[in-house]
Amino acid sequence: MRRARVLLALVAFAAFGVASAQCTRGPTTSELSIRGFGAAYFQQVRTDSAHDRVEFYGGVCLTGEGVAWTVLADRVTVTGLRGDLSVSARSPTLHLQGWTLTAAELHATRQRLAMTTVHVAGKELTGTASAVAVDLQDGTMQLDQVMLEGATFTVRGSRAEFQSGRVTVTGPRITTCTCAGPPLYEVVGSSARVDVQGQSVVLQGGRLKAGAVTVPLSDTVTLSEQTLKQLTVPVKVEYVPSDAAAGVTGTGLGVTVGPIGLAPGVRADLGGTGLDPTYPFSAVALLKGRGPDGAFTFGKAPGGFRFQMTSDHALLPWLDAGFDTRVLEPDNRDGLREGVLHARAHTALPPVLPGVRGNVALQLVAAASSQTPSRSSEVVGPRLRAEGSVKLATGAAPWGQAGLRVAASGSLYPDQRASQWGVDLEPSYGVTAGPLELQVGYLARFTDSGSPFTTTLDRLEPAQRPSLTASVQGALAPGWRASSKLAVTYDLVGSPSVDAGLNRFDVSGSLTRQLGDWRLRASAEAALAGVLDPNGERDGYVQVGLDAQDGGLEFGTRARYTSAPDPTGLDRLELSAAVPIDLPGVTVRPYLALNFAPTVATGTLPAISTARPRARPTPPVAAAHRPSPRRPARCLRGPAR
Amino acid sequence: MPALRRLSDVRLLASVLLLLVAAGPAWAAAAPFAALTITPNGPQSYDITTGVTTLPKGGTVIDQDTGVTLHATSMRYVEGKSIEAKDASVSGSFGQLTASTIQIDIPAGTLTASGDLKLTRDALALQAASLRYDAAREVVDFGGPVTGSAPDFQSDRVLLDAKSGDVLLVGHYRFSDGVLTLTSPPDGGRLELHLHQVDGKPVYDAATEVSPALLARFAPELH
Numbered sequence: 001m002r003r004a005r006v007l008l009a010l011v012a013f014a015a016f017g018v019a020s021a022q023c024t025r026g027p028t029t030s031e032l033s034i035r036g037f038g039a040a041y042f043q044q045v046r047t048d049s050a051h052d053r054v055e056f057y058g059g060v061c062l063t064g065e066g067v068a069w070t071v072l073a074d075r076v077t078v079t080g081l082r083g084d085l086s087v088s089a090r091s092p093t094l095h096l097q098g099w100t101l102t103a104a105e106l107h108a109t110r111q112r113l114a115m116t117t118v119h120v121a122g123k124e125l126t127g128t129a130s131a132v133a134v135d136l137q138d139g140t141m142q143l144d145q146v147m148l149e150g151a152t153f154t155v156r157g158s159r160a161e162f163q164s165g166r167v168t169v170t171g172p173r174i175t176t177c178t179c180a181g182p183p184l185y186e187v188v189g190s191s192a193r194v195d196v197q198g199q200s201v202v203l204q205g206g207r208l209k210a211g212a213v214t215v216p217l218s219d220t221v222t223l224s225e226q227t228l229k230q231l232t233v234p235v236k237v238e239y240v241p242s243d244a245a246a247g248v249t250g251t252g253l254g255v256t257v258g259p260i261g262l263a264p265g266v267r268a269d270l271g272g273t274g275l276d277p278t279y280p281f282s283a284v285a286l287l288k289g290r291g292p293d294g295a296f297t298f299g300k301a302p303g304g305f306r307f308q309m310t311s312d313h314a315l316l317p318w319l320d321a322g323f324d325t326r327v328l329e330p331d332n333r334d335g336l337r338e339g340v341l342h343a344r345a346h347t348a349l350p351p352v353l354p355g356v357r358g359n360v361a362l363q364l365v366a367a368a369s370s371q372t373p374s375r376s377s378e379v380v381g382p383r384l385r386a387e388g389s390v391k392l393a394t395g396a397a398p399w400g401q402a403g404l405r406v407a408a409s410g411s412l413y414p415d416q417r418a419s420q421w422g423v424d425l426e427p428s429y430g431v432t433a434g435p436l437e438l439q440v441g442y443l444a445r446f447t448d449s450g451s452p453f454t455t456t457l458d459r460l461e462p463a464q465r466p467s468l469t470a471s472v473q474g475a476l477a478p479g480w481r482a483s484s485k486l487a488v489t490y491d492l493v494g495s496p497s498v499d500a501g502l503n504r505f506d507v508s509g510s511l512t513r514q515l516g517d518w519r520l521r522a523s524a525e526a527a528l529a530g531v532l533d534p535n536g537e538r539d540g541y542v543q544v545g546l547d548a549q550d551g552g553l554e555f556g557t558r559a560r561y562t563s564a565p566d567p568t569g570l571d572r573l574e575l576s577a578a579v580p581i582d583l584p585g586v587t588v589r590p591y592l593a594l595n596f597a598p599t600v601a602t603g604t605l606p607a608i609s610t611a612r613p614r615a616r617p618t619p620p621v622a623a624a625h626r627p628s629p630r631r632p633a634r635c636l637r638g639p640a641r
Numbered sequence: 642m643p644a645l646r647r648l649s650d651v652r653l654l655a656s657v658l659l660l661l662v663a664a665g666p667a668w669a670a671a672a673p674f675a676a677l678t679i680t681p682n683g684p685q686s687y688d689i690t691t692g693v694t695t696l697p698k699g700g701t702v703i704d705q706d707t708g709v710t711l712h713a714t715s716m717r718y719v720e721g722k723s724i725e726a727k728d729a730s731v732s733g734s735f736g737q738l739t740a741s742t743i744q745i746d747i748p749a750g751t752l753t754a755s756g757d758l759k760l761t762r763d764a765l766a767l768q769a770a771s772l773r774y775d776a777a778r779e780v781v782d783f784g785g786p787v788t789g790s791a792p793d794f795q796s797d798r799v800l801l802d803a804k805s806g807d808v809l810l811v812g813h814y815r816f817s818d819g820v821l822t823l824t825s826p827p828d829g830g831r832l833e834l835h836l837h838q839v840d841g842k843p844v845y846d847a848a849t850e851v852s853p854a855l856l857a858r859f860a861p862e863l864h
Contacts, residue, residue: 026826026827027826027827027828028826028828028830029826030823030824030825030826030830030849031823031824032821032822032823032824033821033822033824034820034821035820035821035822036820042849043849044848044849044850045823045847045848045849046846046847046848046849046850047818047821047846047847047848048846049818049837049839049844049845049846050837050839050846054821081818081819081820081821082819082820085820
């Protein structure tokens, strides 16, 4: 659609080039100069002294005497030659300072030119207006009830003033949607200045309107092509199936619009899950905010009500304090509900050794917490916690960088008459040598695991865990790139949630070839921990894949053979595709993958697959930062250009 | 001398009477310049070998049919054929004309003029290089360059309908009417100046699209 409009604009300019040839005396074109107004070039003319009128017809071009303007029309009538001169024409075309305006009617005096029902075309903008008034002395144009479309946005306003390549719109409403109906959202304001060349808009008194929601923006907002693209409301479509093995409670088909930027730092997600009959419907209405001193989340999420508020304040350069309030749905962190007060003191250490930097921190926490683990009763009570930590690190050197973290914590649970202590020692070393990056570390955690709460909150578990990560990536040849990665962790001691042994042994690699706009990628990855220890709970699978992408288009195929924790054999034989679809104001990119593994194994119909196969979550290193086990889902986000 | 003058008058009157008798049918058709009355301002001489009568101090010629009246400072005429006048002024339906030289072709019924030619009539005043007046059709053909002072125009050629006063500018022209200045296409064209009354005053309106009636009037001149 936009391309069509640009084409129309070009045609209009081409027409101007043809029409301008009419604005000189030609073999059959006469010229008439009107003193103090301009000149007319025409095929025929007829004067009417009785009515003080001159009528030009058969193709007429009027040119201005002062500002360079040109009016083309089939017939032009001039009256008041000896008094108040007036020019009128039907279906005129006005060319003025790079703009082409076609209208239903034109009326002009020596000082002013007015047109009604106007279509505007420029190199960068096209649009319409109910009326246009041109000051013939300085060339300023004023458009009423105007709508202007650029390459990336549409501006509507009660009035627009064109002057010196700059357009100022009064009462602007801006959107990236060029759809025929009402746009999904608009940015409105008191005035907007459109830089035609730079394709940017400076908006005064801006407000975002999405349906009935109106949220004020900053006093002055500069909307460039990039920011306008970012203003496009993303639409996310996801399908989260239940996966008992991974502990995932499915929510089914979900569609959410968001994040919608309501104000600086404030955004909203709106939508619903369970749109398919398999899963219960659940509305999604989350309001999220983030500022320099805190953040909040409030609303309805698929798993239930959610309320989180975090506030941090720097009381002193070395002292922060704040509070957290969290009310989470049952699926999240075992239904955590708590209020937390915390204070954290921190300072840099003086150099203990040449080239070694460090800092020390002390944190105090007082909280009232509640958890409802699925397999046990609710745990409620206050908790008091103190933690001290020291971090030391060398500077980056050719030989690498070494670090050491030492932390000790103690917690009291008065209601449960319990306590917990823990000590962490965590040395690390990393080095980069050309395309190779190597990182090794070791976590030694000593604790009595005395917390009555779960590991999703603060319970510590002993660990003796070496880890190794190595990666290599780089260009093999022009157009060819390769990468590979190895990640290994090993638990020397077991705990209630993690068995001793090889915890993680992941190997992956890819080869990428760029052919024009297409990127071809062959990949292979394997989770070998489960293969080497089939009796454990670790992942064990091998997967190979091939995919091709061209901007919005994506095609792929992959196969996965799983051996652990459940020896299911070939569980994924997948063909996938993603094709962008342009809709008014938004481009969605639906992704669909069909898994033919069930067909091969049992002869059943292919299954719809919406998630890329990945290794299941690794047991947490720090229990308080355990990631959500939710399986990643494919998103349809628009526009995807 | 008075006797001679009387004799000349008698001879001239006789010539006119003979001309009237000889042109009986034409008289019936009111042929222009068929009923001329010539009144000399002074002496006149008649060359019996050529039939040319010379009025060295000029005189007055009146066409009784068309009302054309010619005054000249000197004049030569050939009975029934032509009149040639110097520094003459002529008045008729076409207006008031002055020119260095005026010739009347009696059989053709035309009047031609050239040299410092000026014509004035209602709402029209112009100067031209030459003029040809077809008395029977009452059409004046001005040769260029033609310059009008009322209205203000210039033209390669101008045709005047002496009956209606309508004017046709032909060829390259420029027409100015107060705040308007109209210029012909580079290759020339035609501009009709239509005479009519506005608030009791004669004015000219211009039109590039010439009316068929006017084109018909000027058809012989335009072909």
